[in-house]
Amino acid sequence: AQSVTQLGSHVSVSEGALVLLRCNYSSSVPPYLFWYVQYPNQGLQLLLKYTSAATLVKGINGFEAEFKKSETSFHLTKPSAHMSDAAEYFCAGLDTGRRALTFGSGTRLQVQP
Amino acid sequence: DAGVTQSPTHLIKTRGQQVTLRCSPKSGHDTVSWYQQALGQGPQFIFQYYEEEERQRGNFPDRFSGHQFPNYSSELNVNALLLGDSALYLCASSPSGANYNEQFFGPGTRLTVL
Numbered sequence: 001a002q003s004v005t006q007l008g009s010h011v012s013v014s015e016g017a018l019v020l021l022r023c024n025y026s027s028s029v030p031p032y033l034f035w036y037v038q039y040p041n042q043g044l045q046l047l048l049k050y051t052s053a054a055t056l057v058k059g060i061n062g063f064e065a066e067f068k069k070s071e072t073s074f075h076l077t078k079p080s081a082h083m084s085d086a087a088e089y090f091c092a093g094l095d096t097g098r099r100a101l102t103f104g105s106g107t108r109l110q111v112q113p
Numbered sequence: 114d115a116g117v118t119q120s121p122t123h124l125i126k127t128r129g130q131q132v133t134l135r136c137s138p139k140s141g142h143d144t145v146s147w148y149q150q151a152l153g154q155g156p157q158f159i160f161q162y163y164e165e166e167e168r169q170r171g172n173f174p175d176r177f178s179g180h181q182f183p184n185y186s187s188e189l190n191v192n193a194l195l196l197g198d199s200a201l202y203l204c205a206s207s208p209s210g211a212n213y214n215e216q217f218f219g220p221g222t223r224l225t226v227l
Contacts, residue, residue, distance in 0.1 A: 098158075099168070102158070103155030105155050
């Protein structure tokens with residue numbers, strides 16, 4: 001069974017600083033991996049997805065993530081944080097057998113002025 | 114093009130009651146999945162409907178049941194509500210073709226059980 005682990009339940013950065021949110025997955029085969037963002041009292045919005053094509057995936061709002069099989073990681077980065085990036089971020093993997101997403105526990109990103 | 118819609122937005126029930134939540138998928142999508150997101154946690158998969166049948170199910174008791182209609186919309190029913198059922202319930206839709214791996218989420222229904 002697939003599992004997804006997000007390191008750090010809270011991350012705080014200054015506006016303009018690098019954002020790095022960590023995600024590791026456990027799977028016997030390269031999975032489909034996703035990053036979602038959730039703003040307060042809203043649903044989930046897809047930021048980007050990895051589907052075994054390019055290992056560096058670019059998403060919306062300047063975010064990108066790199067799939068590293070050797071490290072079983074799929075960390076999310078953004079070169080320069082903006083106040084509007086403050087939200088909850090979830091890493092998820094797709095169990096292709098069940099076609100169901102397995103989510104990490106989430107990382108709350110705070111952006112300080 | 115409307116995305117995934119859910120109703121109601123908020124709901125308050127008491128223990129032991131029953132509740133029905135509704136979801137309309139994104140246009141062109143025929144598969145609907147339901148997730149439960151407890152406060153401070155990531156969403157947990159409840160079940161998935163395709164062709165009006167429950168195709169997959171997560172680790173949830175039989176109190177949780179669902180239905181999919183011919184127009185692909187779906188309902189989630191929860192019987193004998195417990196305090197622990199308080200959560201945000203998210204519906205996600207996806208196509209059955211080559212892009213089946215991408216799930217689009219609705220805004221959710223916030224259920225509070227008192």
